[in-house]
Amino acid sequence: MESALLIHRLHFAFTVTFHYLFPQLTMGLAPLIVALKTLALTRKDDRYNQAARFWAKIFGINFVLGVVTGIPMEFQFGTNWSHFSQYAGGVIGQTLAMEGMFAFFLESAFLGLFLYGEKRLSQWGHWGAAVMVFLGAWLSGYFIIATDAWMQHPVGYALGAHGLQLQSFWALVLNPWALWQYAHNMSGAVITGALVMAAVGAFYLLSNQHLEHGRIFVKTGVIAGLICSCLQLFPTGDAQGRMVARHQPVTLAAMEALYTTQQGAALQVIGQPDVENRTIDNPISVPKMLSFLTYKHWNAEVKGLNAFPPQDWPQNIPLLYYSYHIMVGLGTIFIAVLVISAFLLWRGALYRTKPVLWVLLLLFPLPYVANTAGWMTAEIGRQPWLIYGLLRTSEGYSRNVSAGNGMFTLLGFLGMYTLLAILFLFLIRREIEQGPEPEQF
Amino acid sequence: MATLWFLIVALMVVAYVVLDGFDLGAGVCHFCVAHSEEERRQVLRAIGPVWDGNEVWLLAAGGTLYFAFPLLYASSFSGFYLPLMMVLWMLMGRGLAVELRSHLDAPVWRAFFDGIFVLASSLLTIFFGAALANVIRGVPLDQSGYFFEPLWTHWRIGAHPGILDWYTVIAGVLAFAALAQHGALYLLTKTQRELNQRARHVAKTLWPVVLLLTLVSLPATIHVQPSVLGNFRAYPVWYFIPVLVFGSLIALFYYLGRAEHDVVRAATHEKCAFVCSCVYLAGMLGGAAVGAYPNVLPARDPQYSLTIYNTATGAHGLQVGLVWWSIGIVLAIGYFVFVYRMFRGKVAVD
Numbered sequence: 075m076e077s078a079l080l081i082h083r084l085h086f087a088f089t090v091t092f093h094y095l096f097p098q099l100t101m102g103l104a105p106l107i108v109a110l111k112t113l114a115l116t117r118k119d120d121r122y123n124q125a126a127r128f129w130a131k132i133f134g135i136n137f138v139l140g141v142v143t144g145i146p147m148e149f150q151f152g153t154n155w156s157h158f159s160q161y162a163g164g165v166i167g168q169t170l171a172m173e174g175m176f177a178f179f180l181e182s183a184f185l186g187l188f189l190y191g192e193k194r195l196s197q198w199g200h201w202g203a204a205v206m207v208f209l210g211a212w213l214s215g216y217f218i219i220a221t222d223a224w225m226q227h228p229v230g231y232a233l234g235a236h237g238l239q240l241q242s243f244w245a246l247v248l249n250p251w252a253l254w255q256y257a258h259n260m261s262g263a264v265i266t267g268a269l270v271m272a273a274v275g276a277f278y279l280l281s282n283q284h285l286e287h288g289r290i291f292v293k294t295g296v297i298a299g300l301i302c303s304c305l306q307l308f309p310t311g312d313a314q315g316r317m318v319a320r321h322q323p324v325t326l327a328a329m330e331a332l333y334t335t336q337q338g339a340a341l342q343v344i345g346q347p348d349v350e351n352r353t354i355d356n357p358i359s360v361p362k363m364l365s366f367l368t369y370k371h372w373n374a375e376v377k378g379l380n381a382f383p384p385q386d387w388p389q390n391i392p393l394l395y396y397s398y399h400i401m402v403g404l405g406t407i408f409i410a411v412l413v414i415s416a417f418l419l420w421r422g423a424l425y426r427t428k429p430v431l432w433v434l435l436l437l438f439p440l441p442y443v444a445n446t447a448g449w450m451t452a453e454i455g456r457q458p459w460l461i462y463g464l465l466r467t468s469e470g471y472s473r474n475v476s477a478g479n480g481m482f483t484l485l486g487f488l489g490m491y492t493l494l495a496i497l498f499l500f501l502i503r504r505e506i507e508q509g510p511e512p513e514q515f
Numbered sequence: 516m517a518t519l520w521f522l523i524v525a526l527m528v529v530a531y532v533v534l535d536g537f538d539l540g541a542g543v544c545h546f547c548v549a550h551s552e553e554e555r556r557q558v559l560r561a562i563g564p565v566w567d568g569n570e571v572w573l574l575a576a577g578g579t580l581y582f583a584f585p586l587l588y589a590s591s592f593s594g595f596y597l598p599l600m601m602v603l604w605m606l607m608g609r610g611l612a613v614e615l616r617s618h619l620d621a622p623v624w625r626a627f628f629d630g631i632f633v634l635a636s637s638l639l640t641i642f643f644g645a646a647l648a649n650v651i652r653g654v655p656l657d658q659s660g661y662f663f664e665p666l667w668t669h670w671r672i673g674a675h676p677g678i679l680d681w682y683t684v685i686a687g688v689l690a691f692a693a694l695a696q697h698g699a700l701y702l703l704t705k706t707q708r709e710l711n712q713r714a715r716h717v718a719k720t721l722w723p724v725v726l727l728l729t730l731v732s733l734p735a736t737i738h739v740q741p742s743v744l745g746n747f748r749a750y751p752v753w754y755f756i757p758v759l760v761f762g763s764l765i766a767l768f769y770y771l772g773r774a775e776h777d778v779v780r781a782a783t784h785e786k787c788a789f790v791c792s793c794v795y796l797a798g799m800l801g802g803a804a805v806g807a808y809p810n811v812l813p814a815r816d817p818q819y820s821l822t823i824y825n826t827a828t829g830a831h832g833l834q835v836g837l838v839w840w841s842i843g844i845v846l847a848i849g850y851f852v853f854v855y856r857m858f859r860g861k862v863a864v865d
Contacts, residue, residue: 174574237828
């Protein structure tokens with residue numbers, strides 16, 4: 075039994091982690107492409123149009139990968155997590171079905187027009203298609219976040235004959251947890267989009283080709299990235315953290331590896347948690363900072379793990395601790411790099427400051443790591459619950475699907491996604507090599 | 516209220532089969548109708564702007580099923596675990612093939628993705644036919660409301676059936692032939708010259724196969740699941756559905772012949788033939804839905820059958836759902852009309 079549970083958890087964790095590599099870029103690029111299209115139209119400058127076309131191609135490849143790796147996610151609720159679906163489908167089925175009806179139809183209709191219809195549409199018509207694609211992508215994100223937020227902080231439900239039933243639609247859709255999580259997640263996605271854009275720009279500038287477009291990419295990426303990394307810290311990250319402190323205090327204690335309840339708790343910056351001995355090795359910490367950040371009061375009491383029964387602790391405290399610290403650490407690095415870059419941009423020196431361009435180039439994998447680590451913090455932090463306080467993860471999986479059958483399809487997905495990753499890297503490399511300039515015939 | 520949602524989900528499934536059916540079918544006939552690179556590009560251009568939207572009906576129908584009948588979604592998706600996972604792999608391969616084929620101008624790259632496109636489309640039609648047949652035949656549900664079916668057991672219909680037995684294989688082949696014909700008819704309406712002729716030839720060749728398998732599938736279904744006749748006997752008005760199925764098949768043959776001989780109005784006849792195929796598919800699915808109601812997943816042991824009554828969610832959820840679903844469907848139909856108008860007419864030859 076236990077092994078089947080593990081397989082089903084790995085199955086979902088692997089497929090969703092791989093899937094989210096693509097939507098974070100498409101959701102992040104969508105507003106940037108709209109911005110480039112807007113600049114092209116208002117400044118009557120065709121270079122911005124070429125830049126938008128280049129990123130539309132990257133967007134298109136990512137979108138396809140996002141769609142094909144996204145379909146398995148909806149299926150897996152039923153195939154691998156049937157008891158959870160039976161129990162909660164009456165509530166979260168609402169948000170998932172709305173995603174299909176409102177976001178997928180919208181995206182599928184306008185993406186084709188946006189990618190291939192530039193000649194059929196007027197310039198403003200094409201701009202409109204870009205806006206619709208942006209809207210579809212961000213709407214889709216909201217419905218998924220609302221679903222996850224409900225699992226983190228269930229609201230608006232009642233217990234019925236076969237499971238939970240919806241009691242308040244607006245409570246589900248306007249769940250306060252969803253609003254902050256959405257803001258935090260989308261700003262994280264824009265950081266990925268912006269830093270990838272800046273990295274491609276830096277690559278062009280460093281290799282001395284496509285210089286004008288490279289500058290546009292670096293400028294757009296640095297400005298959007300700086301705005302969103304600041305939003306990521308405050309107010310969205312701060313609000314999200316306080317939400318966790320209020321509704322999932324045991325998760326907060328595990329994220330910080332705080333074993334005992336204390337007043338004036340310190341914030342861990344670095345250190346390796348040793349759960350058996352309840353210590354942190356090699357700690358570097360800021361005294362009283364955790365109390366202040368959580369409750370805006372230097373000597374506030376923060377509950378430690380000892381305040382909660384061990385069966386309610388997240389099972390993998392070290393992984394949760396590292397996920398959270400990697401996310402926060404990378405977020406801090408982004409702010410530092412982008413402040414320096416923005417300062418140089420303002421002084422007009424960024425495009426010739428090679429060391430900073432090198433940093434921008436090498437930075438591009440890290441927003442993916444940060445976004446993934448953020449999601450791991452949310453999902454590992456929710457354990458041992460599948461729906462917080464209502465249904466344990468060990469009660470939610472498909473008991474009628476054996477570990478052997480689960481392993482078979484997990485291996486299938488591992489193989490398939492390896493191929494997809496190779497294909498993806500190959501196609502993206504080609505696009506970057508071809509560059510944003512119109513092809514010469 | 517649950518009956519209304521049964522109707523809604525059934526309509527969405529029909530929309531999915533009729534719409535995605537033609538691009539799946541185009542995939543099945545891809546090698547038969549399109550020989551040169553230029554012709555293959557035309558086939559892909561005929562479905563390119565619409566296939567993704569067509570596939571969204573599957574996701575939207577799935578999502579609607581999920582929230583309206585959570586136990587049904589949970590039970591059927593986990594019980595059909597292996598075939599559904601394979602459907603996922605096929606859908607992925609097919610999506611990649613259609614979208615990525617054009618990215619590289621190299622013969623091996625394109626031939627590879629053509630192969631994936633044909634293989635995945637063909638297997639999907641067979642899987643979908645077999646899946647529907649499993650739902651009609653009934654599955655080994657027990658009192659827990661769950662079951663698990665391996666891909667095959669002994670190919671017979673008994674207490675422990677597999678996904679594939681003689682009955683579901685017939686249905687799989689029927690779906691393969693009917694959707695291939697549907698795809699060929701769609702290509703007929705969208706293409707010109709040799710491509711158009713070959714598409715007509717494929718449709719004409721498949722027609723007797725579809726007719727024969729349809730004739731076989733009716734008594735087979737009644738033999739396998741006698742309860743399907745219940746609603747028809749109680750409300751004989753439903754007998755118009757089988758009449759419609761055969762009527763549309765005959766009309767289809769008529770319009771195919773007219774399209775060949777009446778060159779002036781060929782385009783109109785081609786469209787009529789395609790519409791007949793749509794009606795045929797809708798009739799087959801509608802007949803299955805009437806036969807099943809109010810069951811949504813019959814059990815081999817009838818006392819454990821899942822019905823709309825024991826799987827539907829609470830009344831409030833269903834009422835709220837009706838509000839947003841109505842708005843959503845109006846928007847979705849609006850987008851479809853817009854996109855199909857945008858790309859109407861035959862695809863250009865370059």
